[in-house]
Amino acid sequence: MPKIAYAQMKVVAGHPDVNTRKILQLIDEARACGADMVIFPELAVPGRMVGGAWQQETFLDDCECYGAEIIAASKNITVVFGNIDIDVNDKPFNAIFVARNGKLIDSPVIGHELPSAEEKNSCAAPDTQAAYLHLENDTSDGAIEEYGASFLIGNQEQSVDRTSAFCLRLSSAPFVVGEKSATKNYGRPLISVSAVGVQNTGKTIYPFDGGSAVYNSRGELVQYAEPFAECLNFVELNEIDRMPVLKPPVETESARIYRAIRYGVKEFLEQIGVGKVVIGVSGGIDSAVAAALYVQVVGAENVYLVNMPSRFNSATTKNLSDRLAKNLGCKYFVVPIQESVDWTVKQLEGVGVSVSNFVKENIQARDRSARILAAVAASVGGVFTCNANKAESTVGYATLYGDEAGFLSALADLWKYQVYDLARYMNAEIYKREVIPQGIIDIVPSAELSTAQNVDEGKGDPLRYDYHDYLLRAFAENNWTPEEILRWYATGELEKSIGCNAGLVEKYFPNEEDFIADLERWWRAFTGMGVAKRIQSPPILAVTNSPYGARRESQNGTHFTRAYRELKAELIGGK
Secondary structure (H helix, E strand, O other): OOEEEEEEOEOOOOOHHHHHHHHHHHHHHHHHOOOOEEEOOOOOOOOOOOHHHHHOHHHHHHHHHHHHHHHHOOOOOEEEEEEEEEOOOOOEEEEEEEEEOOEEOOOOEEEEEOOOOOHHHOOOOOOOEEEEEOOOOEOOOOOEOOEEEEEEEOOOOOOOOOOOOEEEEEOOOEOOOOOOOOOOOOOOOEEEEOOEEEEEOOOEEEEEEOOOEEEOOOOOEEEEOOOOOOEEEEEEHHHHHHOOOOOOOOOOHHHHHHHHHHHHHHHHHHHHOOOOEEEEOOOOHHHHHHHHHHHHHHOHHHEEEEEOOOOOOOHHHHHHHHHHHHHHOOEEEEOOOHHHHHHHHHHHHHOOOOOOHHHHHHHHHHHHHHHHHHHHHHHHOOEEOEOOOHHHHHHOOOOOOOOOOOOOEOOOOOOHHHHHHHHHHHHHHHOOOOOOOHHHHHOOOOOOOOHHHOHHHOOOOOOOHHHHHHHHHHHHOOOOOHHHHHHHHHHOOHHHHHOOOOOHHHHHOOOHHHHHHHHHHHHHHHHOHHHHHHHHOOOEEOOOOOOOOOOOOOOOOOOOOHHHHHHHHHHHOOO
16 A cells, blocks of 8 residues: 655745755655655745746746656656646646656646735635546556545645545645644545745745644544654555544643744744844843844844833833843843933924924834944844834834834734743743743833833833733734724623623723723724834734734724714713
């Protein structure tokens, strides 16, 4: 009976030459190990996220040429791989090719047209096709056995041909926290193979975790590949239904997020050829988690931590920054900014420009990023980070060209509570000691840009993260609007509906007017200036299905539905 190899390989988008070299190498390895068949991921030759290359005829021709090279290499082994197929109208399609002894077996299995409307989720279910694979296994009477297989493209559940002996799924899907790897029971063995690596849509960076696995005829997991790792695994087709059922290791959400972000950052840095990272550390949780993360990726000797205090920064946060740097063993600089901020204000006022306190706050943030961090990064031959989290990105609670600048936002798809959880996880499980000081975890989150944000007095950000994380997630990930939020508030179902702890609404909003004022404040920020800032923000590392950058957004301003306005009037009248 056939021995099947499935290759969970790193696919480099837009580089069919690199991918083909890897495929040819793995074909040789599989053949040398006695495999009758080797399977590669969906779009293994071109990659998925190649942007405008889908419209380049020369790129498409290149992919076809490399596909022909793979077909020619299929001597004494069946090779199944994902590539593009060009139809009679010169349109590229996602396709599966099956070859043996230098020739194609039947026509390619055709999926969706490329590029799709949503390139990240481009695994539209094609019409299932069955092909008989002529596996050269001699029977006792010298005949050659044939096995029918149903081919599935992508992660969507599809029907299979009832005559098939087994199913092969070729996919290529990014990591998404919270998604389960359960698969449909097709009534026959299923071998699923996917890609690892990092691909991007320009604005959004996606880590691919693989998820390759083998399932028996009852849909039970019997073999799986290590996430985020390249590997060539083998399985005997006739043994699949006799293999013991497995349960993959159970990981906490923080463990999965850490693994995905660390892998994504590492791969992206290698892609862009960067080995040194500069981080502005404030004594707050976001910059501390970023620092601890990048030390794991590039090493403490290549991480430069810079504290840039103004007169509003407390001794508490300055001491916490110093402790963080010592715990991590990073290079650490203290570069005060008050003198340069005062000089900027003096220059502007000298030419008749009135500078408000709010503008002075923004000047501090821009001075830190655009002047100091950018200069340090250029001087050491590295890059500087953006440490924003998803709550800040949602409402634009960051200064444009200031703390919203940087080469990558590694934490920008995480809500604030997830950042705190990640800090605790790294202390306990990665470093196994308190590298992120407990004081940073305990202190009130604050930008420290004015006396109104004095952490020693318990003053901080206007966002109450234990509530606003969940309200903003309702906007950003569930596409709920103030109409749904206000309806749930009116019926007492809000906390249950958005997932926050009970009692928070009454704690923070003593009456309807306060609740509605807060709701409208953040909806206006989310749909107003927040959009403009997100459009200009750095690329982010995605770990959810709704990362900014992939989300379709237009600068159309804020809108409240008629039903919302009517319900508001019922609750507070003309107030």
